[in-house]
Amino acid sequence: MVSSLRGDHQTKIPIWQWQQWDGLPYLTCTLLQNWKHGFLTRQFYPYPPEDLTEVLHPKAITYRVKQVHGCLVLTPPEIKIKMATKTIKDTFPCADGLITNDVNQAVWVASADCVPVLIGDIKTHQVAAVHAGWRGTAQRIIPETIAYFQHFGSILEHLRIAMGPAISGEVYQVSEQVAAEVGLSLFKEEGISSPRKILEALQTMLDSPILSDSKPGRVRLDIRRVNELQLYKLGIKTDQVAIAPHCTYQEPDNFFSYRRTQQKKVQWSGIVSGDCPK
Structure with a gap:
């Protein structure tokens, strides 16, 4: 298969x-x-x-x-x-x-x-x-x-x-704080540091690594996509x-x-x- x-x-x-x-x-x-x-x-x-x-x-x-x-x-x-x-x-x-x-x-x-x-x-x-x-x-x-x-x-x-x-990201529910902590790994060079701004930056990305969740203060997080983006930032x-x-x-x-x-x-x-x- x-x-x-x-x-x-x-x-x-x-x-x-x-x-x-x-x-x-x-x-x-x-x-x-x-x-x-x-x-x-x-x-x-x-x-x-x-x-x-x-x-x-x-x-x-x-x-x-x-x-x-x-x-x-x-x-x-x-x-x-x-x-x-x-x-x-x-x-x-x-x-x-x-x-x-x-x-x-x-x-x-x-x-x-x-x-x-x-x-x-x-x-x-x-x-x-x-x-x-x-x-x-x-x-x-x-x-x-x-x-x-x-x-x-x-x-x-x-x-x-x-x-x-x-x-997968579609089922991995995490707090907004966790998503922001993970997302910070993509934006240190840009100087984006506040959780709110990190989440906003993630949400505007093409093929975003986070999806919305019906529960307040929660989002869905695609860990593999974040790692993929880290690699592309390196030049991979x-x-x-x-x-x-x-x-x-x-x-x-x-x-x-x-x-x-x-x-x-x-x-x-x-x-x-x-x-x-x-």
Whole structure:
């Protein structure tokens, strides 16, 4: 089964495809065809990344973090150092982004409504996995990860970015204060800072990331659209970005949604770094 991407790309439109592993469904995106990757479904629960890496590449080394809705990005060597100093109760270091520095490294993030983001560089073959909820989006976790790529030698035009299944804007009700806090991430350079002015600026944007809500003081917020706009402000082109046409809240057969059930169950998304050029 094939799902196409919404968007205004002038080049070949990325395609989202359902794959199967041992009878279990997961999603891939042609934008990331250079790498073994997958946005896994709830059917893989409760297996951890250490077991799930086999789905992508049985010989890859697995890396994960304790997600805290922040903007810290770690490399595998940093994860190893932090794990060596952690107590038994707190095995994984706190972060919300992982970027590879070697070949055959599988990086994973968990999500239940937040945005799982997988990124690859078509020249260096480095990859990253990012967890972007509304708090991480407000702190610009994806641009922070892009900055790491650039620090390690990447140039923007070589990056490919896929945002997986997450809660869609049409059903994600938040307070106006939350929407303004997230929206501020788009307007710091313009000097727009008051919540009222931020909301007004968001509402006048083409394909606005916020929709009206019948409840006073509330709006509907499209987190993936905000992250997409952050990327465009960096200089990323539309054909470098793909957004999965799937909503975790509205598709209970395939995805967990904390907003829908209040249960702390997640699906994992991972990507494996490829061979770096000599």
